[in-house]
Amino acid sequence: MFEIFGISSQALFGQLLIGLINGSFYALLSLGLAVIFGMLNIINFTHGAQYMMGAFAAYLLLQYFGISYWWSLLIAPIVIGFTGVLIERNLIAQLNSSSKLRTVVFLGSTAALFLLARPSFGPTLGLAVATAGGFAVVEAWAYFRPPSESAQHVDHLYGLLLTFGIALIIQGVFRNYYGSSGLPYRVPDQLQGTQNLGFMFLPNYRGWVIAVSLVVCFATWFVIERTRLGSYLRAATANPALVRAFGINVPRMITLTYGLGVALAALAGVMAAPIYNVSPLMGADLIIVVFAVVVIGGMGSIMGAILTGFGLGVVEGLTKVFLPQASDTVIFVVMAIVLLIRPAGLFGRST
Amino acid sequence: MKRLFSIAAVAGALACGTAYAQTADDVTKIGVLNDMSGLYSDITGPGSVVAAQMAVEDFGAKQKGMKVEIVSADHQNKPDVGTNIARTWIDVDKVDVIVDVPTSSVALAISEVVREKNKVFLVSGAAASDLTGPKCSPNTIHWTYDTWALANGTGKALVKTGGDSWFFLTADYAFGHALERDTAATVEANGGKVLGKIRHPLNTSDFSSYLLQAQSSKAKVIGLANAGGDTINSIKQGAEFGIVKGGQNFAGLLVFISDVHALGLASAQGLVLTESWYWDMNDANREFAKKFSAANKGKYPTMVQAGVYGAVTHYLKSVEALKNDEDGKAVVAKMKAMPTDDKLFGKGTIRADGRKIHDMYLFEVKKPEESKYPWDYYKVRATIPAAEAFRPLKDGGCPLVSG
Numbered sequence: 001m002f003e004i005f006g007i008s009s010q011a012l013f014g015q016l017l018i019g020l021i022n023g024s025f026y027a028l029l030s031l032g033l034a035v036i037f038g039m040l041n042i043i044n045f046t047h048g049a050q051y052m053m054g055a056f057a058a059y060l061l062l063q064y065f066g067i068s069y070w071w072s073l074l075i076a077p078i079v080i081g082f083t084g085v086l087i088e089r090n091l092i093a094q095l096n097s098s099s100k101l102r103t104v105v106f107l108g109s110t111a112a113l114f115l116l117a118r119p120s121f122g123p124t125l126g127l128a129v130a131t132a133g134g135f136a137v138v139e140a141w142a143y144f145r146p147p148s149e150s151a152q153h154v155d156h157l158y159g160l161l162l163t164f165g166i167a168l169i170i171q172g173v174f175r176n177y178y179g180s181s182g183l184p185y186r187v188p189d190q191l192q193g194t195q196n197l198g199f200m201f202l203p204n205y206r207g208w209v210i211a212v213s214l215v216v217c218f219a220t221w222f223v224i225e226r227t228r229l230g231s232y233l234r235a236a237t238a239n240p241a242l243v244r245a246f247g248i249n250v251p252r253m254i255t256l257t258y259g260l261g262v263a264l265a266a267l268a269g270v271m272a273a274p275i276y277n278v279s280p281l282m283g284a285d286l287i288i289v290v291f292a293v294v295v296i297g298g299m300g301s302i303m304g305a306i307l308t309g310f311g312l313g314v315v316e317g318l319t320k321v322f323l324p325q326a327s328d329t330v331i332f333v334v335m336a337i338v339l340l341i342r343p344a345g346l347f348g349r350s351t
Numbered sequence: 352m353k354r355l356f357s358i359a360a361v362a363g364a365l366a367c368g369t370a371y372a373q374t375a376d377d378v379t380k381i382g383v384l385n386d387m388s389g390l391y392s393d394i395t396g397p398g399s400v401v402a403a404q405m406a407v408e409d410f411g412a413k414q415k416g417m418k419v420e421i422v423s424a425d426h427q428n429k430p431d432v433g434t435n436i437a438r439t440w441i442d443v444d445k446v447d448v449i450v451d452v453p454t455s456s457v458a459l460a461i462s463e464v465v466r467e468k469n470k471v472f473l474v475s476g477a478a479a480s481d482l483t484g485p486k487c488s489p490n491t492i493h494w495t496y497d498t499w500a501l502a503n504g505t506g507k508a509l510v511k512t513g514g515d516s517w518f519f520l521t522a523d524y525a526f527g528h529a530l531e532r533d534t535a536a537t538v539e540a541n542g543g544k545v546l547g548k549i550r551h552p553l554n555t556s557d558f559s560s561y562l563l564q565a566q567s568s569k570a571k572v573i574g575l576a577n578a579g580g581d582t583i584n585s586i587k588q589g590a591e592f593g594i595v596k597g598g599q600n601f602a603g604l605l606v607f608i609s610d611v612h613a614l615g616l617a618s619a620q621g622l623v624l625t626e627s628w629y630w631d632m633n634d635a636n637r638e639f640a641k642k643f644s645a646a647n648k649g650k651y652p653t654m655v656q657a658g659v660y661g662a663v664t665h666y667l668k669s670v671e672a673l674k675n676d677e678d679g680k681a682v683v684a685k686m687k688a689m690p691t692d693d694k695l696f697g698k699g700t701i702r703a704d705g706r707k708i709h710d711m712y713l714f715e716v717k718k719p720e721e722s723k724y725p726w727d728y729y730k731v732r733a734t735i736p737a738a739e740a741f742r743p744l745k746d747g748g749c750p751l752v753s754g
Contacts, residue, residue, distance in 0.1 A: 011567055018559045179650065181393040182583060184615030187591060194593045200563060203591045275591055276556050277583050277613070281389065285556055320551075320560040325523050328552040 014200030015321045016314060021206045023313020024213030025268060027306045029286065030293040031217055032264035034305035035224070037294070039237045039257045042092060043156060045164040046084075048287025049171050050262045053080050054269025055278045056174065059185050069188040069274070076270045077263035084262025086135045087166065088255050095158050105141050110134030124177040167283075174280035182279035191274075209271055216267065217306045220260075224302055233257055292335045298348020308346060378418045379676045381407075381663060382446040384436060384461070385476055387425035390554055390580035391453045393609040394653050395476045397423075399451045401646045402656040405639070406663035409694075415671065422446065426457050428553070433457035437464045447676045448473060448666055451659050455479035455526035462491045470679040473666060475658035478578075478605060479529035480742060483706040487749035490679045492686060494707045495658030496627050498526070499742040501604050502534035504625030504711050504735055509572055509602055510541040517602075518570035519548035520561055520585055522577035527553075530576040530604055546570045555581060558588045566592065571599060578605045583613050590618050607653045611728045616719040619728075627711050628654040628695060629729050635694045640726075651726045657695045662707075664693045699737065704749040711740040 029051060036044045057076035061067040067075065094103045114130035121129055187205045194201040224230040236243045236253045244250045269283075276282060297308030312331055319330040338346060383403050385395035400423045412419040422444065426433035433452070440446035441464070449465060452458045453476025462482060465472040472491040474482055480499040482491060517538050521527040527550070535545045546568045549561050562585070565573045573594065575585050582603055589601055603610075606624040630640035630651050639660070643652045669685040670676045687701045699709040714729040722728060744752055 011564065014563050014567075015560055018563060021559065022557055175388060175392075179393045179609075179648075180388065180390060180396075180580070181609050181613035182580065183613065184618065186615075186617065201566070201593060201597070203593070205591060206559070275588060277580055277587065279580065279613075281580075282556065285554060317560055321564070324549050324551055324561065328555075 010199040012321070015317050017197075017200065017202065018206075019314035019317020019320075020310060021210055021313070022317060023310035024210045025272065025286075025309075026290060026293050026313050027217055027309025028213050028268040028271070029265060029290045030297065030305040030309045031220055031302065032261040032268070033290060033294045034297065034299070034302050035220065035264070036258055036261035038300040038302060039224075039233055040254055041156060041159075041237065042258070043160040043163065044258075044261065045160060045287070046087070046167045046170070047261075047265050047290065048283030049167040050080055050084060050265040050283070051269040051272070051286065052174065052280060052283035053083070053170065054266030055185075055273040055276075055282060056178075056183075056269075056280075057266065058270040058273045059183050059278050062185065069270070072270050073267065077266040080266035080269075081259040081263030085255050085259040086139075088258040090135060090138055091162060091166065092159060092258070093251065093254070095154050095162065102138060102142060106134050106138040109137040113137075124173055127173055167287075171280055171284060178280055180279055180281055182277035182282075185273040185278050187274040205274060209275075212271060216264070220264070221302050221306065289331055292331050296331075296335050296338045296345055298345030301345070301347040304345060304347025378420055378445070379448075379667070379670055380440075380444065380446045381419065381421045381666075382437075382440045382444075382449045383421060383423040383451050383659070384426050384433065384440075384449050385423075385451040385453050386428050387423070389428055391428065391476070391578070393613070393650070394579060394607045395451055395453045395655050395659075398643070398647045398650065398652065398656045399423075399475070399659045401643060402652065402660040403450060403663050405643065405646075406660045407667070410664055410667045412667065417667070417671065419667065426452070426454070428454045428457065430457045430460040434460050434464050437461045438468075441465075441468045441470055447471065447679075448682075450662060451476045451655070453477055453655065454524075455482075455529060456524050458482060459486055459525060462486060462488050465679065466490045468679075471666065471682050473659075473662040475662055476655045478526050480533060480747075481525075481529060483702075483704040484742075484747040484749055487704045487747070487751050489705075489751060490683055492662070492683060492701055492705045492707060494662045495654050496625075496711070497706070497741070498530040498533045500627070500711050500735075500740050501530065501625050502537045503740065503742075504713050505602055505604055505623060506534045506537035506574075507541055508623060508713055508733070509600070510538055510543045514572035514600060514602070515543040516570045517543060517545050517572045517574050518565045518568045519545065519574045519576050520558070520565065521548055521550045522553050522581055523550040524553055526578070527576045531574070534574055534576065534602075534604055551577070551581070553577075553581070556584060558585045559592065561585075562589055562592050562594060566594065566597065566599070569599075572602050573599055574602045574604055576604055578607075579610065582606060583610050586614055586622070587618055595621075607655070608651060608726070608728060609653050611716055612650075612726070616717060616722055616728065619716045620718045622716040623732065624714055624716070625711055625735075626654045626714060626729075627709060628657040629712065629714065629731075630657075631727065631729070632712075632731070639695060661691070661693045661696045665689070665691045702744055704744060704747055704752050706741055706744075706747075708737045708741055710737050711735040 033047050036042055054076050057079055058072040061072045090106050110130050113133040114126055117126035117129045191205045191208050194203050232248055233253055236250045240250045293309050293312055294305055297304035316327055320327045383400045385399055386392050387396050403421050407419050424436045437449055448471040450473045452461055452474055455477040458474050458477030462472055466488040475494045478498045480497040482493045519531050521531045551561055575582050586601055603622050603624045611619045630636050640651050665686055669682055673685050691699045696709050701707050712731055713733040715732050716728055717730055
């Protein structure tokens with residue numbers, strides 16, 4: 001075998017493949033972020049926490065209900081996506097509403113329920129229970145007293161701050177309850193073992209991760225760019241008033257899109273659970289890198305996020321071979337260079 | 352009206368700055384400084400505060416008329432954050448002793464701050480043997496363990512049983528470098544070879560690329576010179592890549608019981624590690640562990656948290672004997688003069704370079720079927736007597752000793 005820059009080609013191909021596998025995680029996560037930002041113009045900092053909740057959902061489903069990994073792949077994204085829908089309807093969408101009554105009802109009922117729940121559940125679990133109850137109360141209230149229309153638009157930064165705060169709360173609650181070392185989750189039996197590819201041993205599970213990522217990324221891109229539902233979504237963000245005039249329920253489209261983005265994050269979380277440490281800090285470590293990926297790819301572009309995710313995974317993989325100490329920072333160096341040359345990102349459209 | 356209100360608010364805020372912490376300094380303030388929220392928080396974290404509180408209670412400070420207070424803070428594994436907290440504690444809050452401090456880079460920085468301010472520093476969490484070597488200080492005592500003891504325990508044991516070629520996965524900061532250096536020296540002194548090493552950033556989640564390189568090196572032992580979440584990820588992903596099945600062994604150079612708990616016995620079984628304290632070794636330890644876990648969300652104590660208990664106990668005894676907690680050097684000298692005796696570590700001594708001496712133990716992680724009750728994880732492979740467990744005094748290069 002020949003040598004490139006002092007390492008054998010055999011080792012290099014192995015590292016490239018590893019880089020692609022990591023890239024598929026980046027692609028899956030940045031896809032969710034790109035969907036949410038591209039469609040809804042919301043900078044969703046909660047993405048990392050929702051990824052972590054997906055992994056924890058898989059762990060809890062196995063621990064308390066005996067539900068296997070395969071079913072968790074379906075159930076966890078739906079459950080976490082549903083929590084995303086609740087967050088969007090009651091917190092993020094309320095930023096743009098002139099009447100804050102709904103927010104007050106939510107916060108008030110959560111606080112009241114927390115005072116009631118704390119003695120029997122303890123502070124952390126009590127907060128979780130109280131928040132669930134608060135959502136239930138405010139949804140019921142909104143059902144019986146439909147909110148009025150409002151056309152206020154606040155700066156995107158408020159969405160960023162709000163989602164960042166929500167992420168810190170979620171992470172703090174989980175860390176308080178579970179500690180930081182993490183929880184065990186085993187690779188499912190059907191995916192254990194390795195394949196001898198000649199230049200390296202590829203664990204079957206990692207091959208599965210690449211396959212699922214490619215399928216999910218392509219399917220999402222296809223739905224958004226090539227189907228009628230996707231065209232409604234894109235139109236609804238470009239010109240909500242006009243699309244609403246055609247009788248399409250724009251707020252519901254927005255909510256479902258946010259839910260889809262969150263479900264993608266949760267799916268990435270379930271896929272990460274067997275190989276990465278299921279810990280409350282797993283999202284925080286990854287989210288910054290994912291944001292860099294989305295920025296490099298172009299904030300509005302779905303295909304850009306996917307391609308950049310894979311590409312940067314390979315770049316990071318190569319850095320780990322030639323200069324491992326820099327592997328944390330190489331993605332940000334690339335981001336700085338790209339922003340200097342093309343501020344809208346590699347595939348982005350400048351808005 | 353609005354303007355008047357805002358002026359009043361600003362005046363009120365400024366007035367708050369004039370209230371200083373009023374301590375007549377017959378209060379002994381203990382500062383527990385560690386990682387409360389990051390990758391080392393299960394090893395140290397809030398559990399260390401619980402251990403310190405238990406030490407103060409068991410010492411009977413109230414009955415003896417000593418006023419002891421405990422404060423705590425999170426240094427986030429950053430030396431600059433840690434030194435800021437240490438300075439504020441000593442200058443403003445009149446803290447007399449800083450305890451714990453995992454993350455060797457932070458510990459080394461704080462050792463200098465404490466030396467400058469002449470207070471006391473009791474290290475339980477950090478590992479770098481430099482703390483009693485070239486960077487030793489008359490204000491610092493290194494308690495629970497250090498990189499030399501770990502290298503000597505695990506490294507020597509593995510080389511003697513056939514693991515004579517090593518490849519290192521090292522956390523790229525002071526602790527990782529120290530552990531790799533000490534273990535490489537032990538390996539080579541016992542007839543082994545070091546085939547290569549990789550330095551990875553602290554808090555890495557994906558080790559697949561490094562494990563691939565370790566596999567292709569064909570070393571018999573892959574030495575993990577890292578800790579906490581990094582070690583857990585390395586071992587978990589190593590199982591995935593079939594490292595052990597392929598005939599290589601992992602050497603967990605620094606593994607705590609909290610890490611084994613996170614990995615699960617299925618992944619961690621067979622791992623050989625060196626620790627200085629395990630909860631299930633005698634009745635006193637078991638009783639402490641039960642009381643501790645009730646106050647710490649059901650988690651059992653790690654050796655670091657037990658070390659905080661031992662260090663605080665001996666400190667309080669020394670302050671009681673000296674009747675003075677102001678002069679750090681004097682208190683540390685007293686602590687070195689008095690032999691130690693606490694219910695967790697038993698009898699021991701503290702050397703001139705600040706190194707606390709006690710037995711170390713070589714443990715092996717049990718198989719899942721061998722574990723009979725929660726947290727029943729270790730079996731004792733060997734006891735390394737105190738006289739052999741730590742680096743010889745003359746080899747450290749500590750200015751306090753040769754001078």
